[in-house]
Amino acid sequence: MKIELKGKIDSGNAASVEKSVLEQLSGHEGETVVLDFSALDYISSAGLRVILRLKKNCPDLRITDVGAEVYEILEMTGFTEIMPVEKAFRSVSIEGCEEIGRGANGRIYRLQHDTVVKVYKNADALEDIKHEREVAKLALILGIPTAISYDVVRVGDSYGSVFELLNAKSFSKILANEPEKMDWCVKEYVDMLKRIHATKVPPGKLPDMKETVLGWVRFMQDYLPEEAGKKLQSLVEAVPHDDHMIHGDYHTRNLELQNDEVLLIDMDTLAVGHPIFELGSIFNSFLGFSELNHEVIKKFQGFDYETGSLFWHKALAAYLDTSCEAKVREVENKARIIGYTRLIRRSIRRYGTEDAERVAERELWMKHLLELLGETDTLLFSRDELEIEAEVEKLPEVQAFAEERLAAADCPVKTLMQIDLAVEEIFVNIASYAYAPGCGKARMRVTLSDDPRAVTIVFSDRGVPYDPLARVDPDVKLTAAERDVGGLGVYMTKQIMDEMSYRFEDGANVLTLKKYL
Secondary structure (H helix, E strand, O other): OEEEEEEEEOOOOHHHHHHHHHHHHOOOOOOOOEEEEEEEEEEOHHHHHHHHHHHHHOOOOEEEEEOHHHHHHHHHOOHHHHOOEEEOOOEOOOOOOOEEEEOOOEEEEEEEOOEEEEEEOOOOOHHHHHHHHHHHHHHHHOOOOEOOOOEEEEEOOEEEEEEEOOOOEEHHHHHHHOHHHHHHHHHHHHHHHHHHHOOEOOOOOOOEHHHHHHHHHHHHOOOOOHHHHHHHHHHHHOOOOOOEEEOOOOOHHHEEEEOOEEEEOOOOOOEEOOHHHHHHHHHHHHOHHHOOOOHHHHHHHOOOHHHHHHHHHHHHHHHOOOOOHHHHHHHHHHHHHHHHHHHHHHHHHHHOOOOHHHHHHHHHHHHHHHHHHHHOOOOOOOOOEEEEEOOHHHHHHHHHHHHHHHHHHOOOHHHHHHHHHHHHHHHHHHHHHHOOOOOOEEEEEEEEEOOOOEEEEEEEEOOOOOOHHHOOOOOOOOOOOOOOOOOHHHHHHHHHOOEEEEEEEOOEEEEEEEEEO
């Protein structure tokens, strides 16, 4: 219940004010009481005694919209310590202001050439503003360049947080107006993303994104087939805790270029967690939201769908440090699972299940999600590992990935050819026999080590258990008529590599090859 107090409360009228307040409270016992001080100019000790008696009878009493002079009195007498007291905020108008950013919880407008205001969707946003200030300060302390709010204002029926952002322009505006700077934007965007993901956060300072995603997954159980729901939950539950920072709403409208410095804004979604959760959100920003209606991204980002698609692809490849299309596709598909889960939940919560305009896009997202769940075993990924369909036709992509990883090793040409041959022999064996007559996935991890310098290649699959090293080597001295067909691929690999080992572990064949350089 809100009660407005006006003018002055002093010894002359304190009793009548108290009587009036009590009369208004009659019949509203147990409700939270809010005293609106927006029109109160003065309060004496007699008025303070009235407030104190009200507080004793109404434990949840709050005071809002307190002017500077009255607030000073409340602060001086300790009232700000015994009950919530909110200052009055100056009002600003965003009419005619340029929208320069948009996030999950609000929109950012330029007030003047050197100031911007973030207007929150939540009409009672003071706690949101306090949270964002705290996490922005934490990010700045941890080395992430960002702007810190220096004022809180009223904007219509909500609140805004004011920042200094001198002559800054968003990456979205750069991409829309200066397409020749695409590669520069990709580099800066990815450099900042890697910087965020490399930042370790002290325990308890930020929410765990995994818990948030599990909340989405629990919501989805009522809308997915039972087996798909279980699969989605098991995939997310298997993602380990990660105490490194993620932004949570990382797109090009939330990166600003100010005087040649890149600043990250809209910090209220900061969390900790595995990068796959971040990538799912990024996928939505550039593709997911606009997958059915390509005009959506134009309204949101200011550039067209083709630009968003190209930027996402380039940025993901740069983030993974790869030019291998198979690797980009692998991680993109994992990100899409998180992205579609979030999109479907958001659509149902906002628009219900009967909104005709939303049904088609939800059907599209659900179709993709179910397909991806049927072919995905893990949401985890590594820059050194490729997960790919075990099909002979995929061999060029497998070899390209291995060659890319080996490029940094400065291998002699002969060694590269030998490793390439070994990769071919092992992958083709997996593709031909591991899942026959069905199909499945193969994984290849390529790592380099020093002292001694060596390359280690690990193949794994979940096909029929088979130890290729247990097979007797062919007698290469026999004539063609005397030899059995087959067995030469593994034999050649043994001759090429310096070490080989096999194990069956957690339901998977694991073959390890090692070559000293």
